[in-house]
Amino acid sequence: MKQNPWKKDFPQLNNQLHYFDSAATSLKPTSVIEQVNYYNQQLSSNINRGMYYESQKATELYEEARETIAKFIHADLNEVVFTRGTTSSLNMVARSFGLNHLHPGDEILTSELEHHSSILPWQYVAHKTGAKLQYIPLSDEGKVTLESFEAAINDKTKVVVINHVSNVMGYVTPIKEMVAIAHEYGAIVVVDGAQAIQHIEVDVKSLDADFYAFSGHKMLGPTGIGVLYGKSDLLDDMEPLEYGGDMALDVMKQQFSWKESPTKFEAGTMPIASVIGLKAAVEYLQNTGIDNIHEYSKNLYDYFIDKIKDIKDIEFYNKSSDTFMFTFNLKNVPSHDAISYFSEKHIALRAGQHCAKLIHDFLGIHSSLRGTIYFYNTYEDVDFLVETLIEAIDYFKKLGF
């Protein structure tokens, strides 16, 4: 059985926890924790204004983080905006871009696979502007395919809002091909990358996505920090949503002007420690190698799937998951009953609708259990999970479920 070389880097795994909830939030390696602590213990100061060492150093690290992230996703520096997370990033695009560019009769094309953070801001925009929200029909497996996308897009489509990886099914969406088609129709594409950035190589230039959003906390980084990538001409054209300190260029009694992107979108004191921590997270991912992470996770996932293939009384919804996410129910057992069994065994899974009700409606179920295999999971974790699955099925059956 293969030794896991990375587990030791994640202090939370020193106890009895079997963590399969990485899609909700990832664990944080020591290097990230140390960088956050470094700022809090030694550099606490505000950025962009202090004239002393700590402030200058913190400012430097903050901007270095932007550079690191820009390189990581192949963006230019002024295209990387720090936000509170994916939700904030996606809302920013909807409100700042969407509200100002959509008109009655325009269409927004999305899918039932979306996370609420991706779909609700555009529902709001649709209501406000008179644009129409349209859904790309999903395949039987619940996938967005190029064929169905091509059939759904039309001249009225102005915005396509789509996940790169679904947070329920773990499917990778063919973004690059979809973007090319969308651009032929003159539509812009907003990509929710919250579940992609930690699993697959993301190159925004090659994808040619217009906007790309992700969260630090799902990619080994701290909470409270995320990124909005936007093409610079689009960002330049957008108004900030927040006005305040640091974003203004010149202030007079009746009017003011603002700085360029990304500064104009980062009003007030940003979560500096989290930005610095996010830099360390990206460096950890780079040093480990997204390919290595993917390969290890895939092998472990295949091992898991092989072990459970003969277990009856599991309803599996995404056997063809691309990102080692497994969504299932124990037959006849509501997910919130099942989850209590796992939590008693210190197995972290998620139960419910995972902020994605529409895909549950599509599947015809109320809720589901979701787990994700990530590179810090071990073969022992998976063995224990499978053992517990079998026990749980038996336990609930005996109770009369």
Added chain:
Amino acid sequence: MNNLDHLYREIIMEHYKNPRNQGLVDNQDYKSNRIKNPSCGDDITIQVLVEDGVVKDVKQEATGCSISVASASVLTELVIGKTVEEAKKIVDTYINMVTDKAFDESVDLEEAAVFSGVKKFPARIKCASIAWVAFKDSLE
């Protein structure tokens, strides 16, 4: 008994499989209250008929986990026939019990007492209380 066995008592399973007072009525005299929990998919409607300060009838329709379905069922049996004041007192006592707060032990919760196991599962408190909160809301 481990925590889980303490949660899944026979009475709970029995109500889950045979929920009492199930099915809604189309009657304006009943006050209706529907609560959905978007995080887990629970969807519970409680209908209450109050006459002369007495809870004459309660109907429920619950989709969700065994704890939410069974607690809706147990609730209906417990409060029918009680005065509004008694019913409110029962709900408060029950909510205190499942949230692991001090509660008035002189109030007879009858079968609902089996839900005391919920307090060891903070994540399930909502499941056990959703119908009760809906019921109390419709008494206001």
